[in-house]
Amino acid sequence: MLDVQSVSKGDGTMLPGAEVVEAVRALAARELPPLVNTIDVDGYYPEAQMRAFGRLGAYAHHLPGMSPNVDLMTAINTMAAAGEHCLSTSFCMWCQDALGWYIYASDNQHLRTSVGPQIATGAALGGTALSNPMKSLFGIEPMRLKGRRGDGGYVVKGLLPYVSNLGADHYFGAIFEVEDGGSTRNVMAVIPCNAEGVSLADNAKFTALDGTRTFAVQMRDVVVPDAWVLADPVDPFIKRIRAGFILLQAGMAFGLIRDCLRLIQQTKGPLGHVNKYLDVQPEPIAEQLEAMEVEVARLAATPFEDDLGYWRAVIEARLAAGDASVAAAHAAMLHCGARGYVAGAAAQRRLREAYFVAIVTPATKQLRKMLADMAH
Numbered sequence: 001m002l003d004v005q006s007v008s009k010g011d012g013t014m015l016p017g018a019e020v021v022e023a024v025r026a027l028a029a030r031e032l033p034p035l036v037n038t039i040d041v042d043g044y045y046p047e048a049q050m051r052a053f054g055r056l057g058a059y060a061h062h063l064p065g066m067s068p069n070v071d072l073m074t075a076i077n078t079m080a081a082a083g084e085h086c087l088s089t090s091f092c093m094w095c096q097d098a099l100g101w102y103i104y105a106s107d108n109q110h111l112r113t114s115v116g117p118q119i120a121t122g123a124a125l126g127g128t129a130l131s132n133p134m135k136s137l138f139g140i141e142p143m144r145l146k147g148r149r150g151d152g153g154y155v156v157k158g159l160l161p162y163v164s165n166l167g168a169d170h171y172f173g174a175i176f177e178v179e180d181g182g183s184t185r186n187v188m189a190v191i192p193c194n195a196e197g198v199s200l201a202d203n204a205k206f207t208a209l210d211g212t213r214t215f216a217v218q219m220r221d222v223v224v225p226d227a228w229v230l231a232d233p234v235d236p237f238i239k240r241i242r243a244g245f246i247l248l249q250a251g252m253a254f255g256l257i258r259d260c261l262r263l264i265q266q267t268k269g270p271l272g273h274v275n276k277y278l279d280v281q282p283e284p285i286a287e288q289l290e291a292m293e294v295e296v297a298r299l300a301a302t303p304f305e306d307d308l309g310y311w312r313a314v315i316e317a318r319l320a321a322g323d324a325s326v327a328a329a330h331a332a333m334l335h336c337g338a339r340g341y342v343a344g345a346a347a348q349r350r351l352r353e354a355y356f357v358a359i360v361t362p363a364t365k366q367l368r369k370m371l372a373d374m375a376h
Contacts, residue, residue: 014057014060014061014067015056015057017061017071017073017074017077018074020056020057020058020061020074020078021074021077021078021081023056023057024053024056024058024078024081024082025078025081027049027052027053027056028049028053028081028082028084028085028089029085031046031049031052032046032049032082032085032086032089033085035049035086036085036086036349037344037349038211039086039088039089039210039211040086040088040208040210040211040349041344042211043205043210043211044211045092045167045211045212045213046086046088046089046092046211047125047167049082049089050089050092050093050096050122050125050165051122051123051125052122053078053082053093053122054096054120054121054122054123054125055121055122056078057074058074058075058078058079058093058122059075059093059096059097059100059119059120059121059122060100060120060121061074061075062074062075062097062100062101062244062248063100063101063103063104063116063120064104064105065104065112066100066104066116066117066120070303070304072244072247072248072300072303073296073297073300075093075097075248075251076247076248076250076251076254076296076300077251077254078093078251079093079094079097079248079251079252079254079255080250080251080252080254080255080258081255082255083251083252083253083254083255083256083258083259084255084256084258084259084262085255085259087208087209087252087255087256087350087353087356087357088208088209088210088211088212088353089211090251090252090255090256091164091165091209091212091252091356091360092125092164092165092212092213093251094248094249094251094252095126095127095128095164095165095212096119096122096125096126096165097248098127098128098130098173098245098248099119099126099127099128099171099172099173099190100116100119100120101241101244101245101248102128102173102188102190102230102241103115103116103119103190103230104116104120105237105240105241105244106230106231106237108227108229108230110227111190111227111228111230115171115190119171124169124170124171125165125167125169125170125171126165126166126170126171126172126173126190126193127163127164127165127166127170127171127172127173128163128164128165128172128173128245129160129163129172129173129174129175129191129217130173130175130245130361131160131162131163131360131361132144132145132160132161132175133174133175133186134361134362134366135361135366137186137238138362138366138369138370138373140366140369143175143176143177143186144158144159144160144161145157145158145160145174145175145176145177145219146158146176146177146178147176147177147178147187147224148178148179149178149180150223152225152226153223153224153225153226153227153228153229154176154178154187154189154223154224154229155221155222155223155224156174156176156219156221156222156224157197157219157220157221157222158176158219159216159217159218159219160174160216160217160219161203161216162204162214162215162216163214163215163216163217164209164212164213164214164215165212165213166193166200166213166214166215166217167193167213168193168194168200169193169194170192170193170213171190171191171192171193172190172191172193172217173188173189173190173191173230174188174189174190174191174219175187175188175234176189176224185232185233185234186233186234186235187229187231187232187233187234188229188230188231188232188234188237188238189224189228189229189230190228190230191219191222191224191228195222195223196222196223197219197220197221197222197223198217198218198219198222199217199218199220200215200216200217200218201215201216201218202215202216203215203216204216207352207355208349208352208353208355208356209353209356239306240304242311242314243299243303243304243305243310243311243314244300244303244304246314246315246318246362247296247299247300247303247314247317247318249318249321249357249360250292250296250317250318250321252321252325252357253292253321253322253324253325253357254289254292254293254296254321256325256328256329256350256353256354256357257285257289257324257325257328258289259346259350260285260328260329260331260332260350260354261282261285261286261289261328261332263332263335263336263340263346263347263350264282264285264331264332264335264336265282266336267335267336267337271335271336271337275334275335278331278334278335280327280330280331280334282331285324285327285328285331288324289324289328292317292320292321292324295313295317295320296317296321299313299314299317308374312371312374315362315367315370315371315374316371318362318367319364319367319368319371321357322357322358322363322364322367323358323364325354325357325358326354326355326357326358328354329347329350329351329353329354330351330354332347332350332351333347333348333350333351335347
């Protein structure tokens, strides 16, 4: 049993963000290092740690109405603290943060008072399921879920190939396309994994991030009542949540890059005499990380801003995070050399994990497409 303090002080108020970050950092440093190779090699899902981070307040500070301020940086920094050890855990934390973000940014009082507090405290866990819709909304692939109006809600069917942080008692956000009088619109809802007609299939083994409970989700005429609907139609809601959705992903990059710097520093004693000839040294990586942290903090202060220049800056920040993650992990691999290339070594795992930061939705290529589309 993990020994963690409560998300609240005892009087119902949340712990300050800085205290939450330090508590998560301490717990992650104690719990994750012994598990990280089991997570990486065997696909172990760190569920107990995920729930413990929630009890500490890791998933609550960024939620509109849950905390006095919409504090994305506490969520980002707790994610980074876990990501210094394990990107699978950090990514699952992002999935959890994103699901809470959907619920509390919506006007659905039923979800905000029922499922919402459970997501905020880690009592319930869940995923985002927005990979396909995020691609569809930017003209990359068709919407995979289709819905029709039923009695008091919708009936939805379709297949989502990859949805993470799921389990039998978990939840996920989903967007489905509805035909209405010859035209179509998109609707967003929260779906319980145990809803009738929902099935999860573990079809793939990944190069990294295999401990994230990533399933193919099949929906066969799933009844989605109006009480589960976040937005109908979804377009204005997507504009409201998109910046937070993307900025929260920075936590994965920051934690991974910090650990890559640690790996490089560890080689200075035994290998510094030859590593000094490598093109990439730790100082520029550290400077870039600091600059990215400052820029993300600036953008995270106003996540509901609708200015086009702000949105462009969010996309650019996310693109930089993916590029910097791959570059830092590549540098760490070269600095570690053969000792980083053996099975179980941190450097080769970090390199595999870094590619995930660059390919998870919105991937590097989608971000570049989005910037190109904005130029026209």
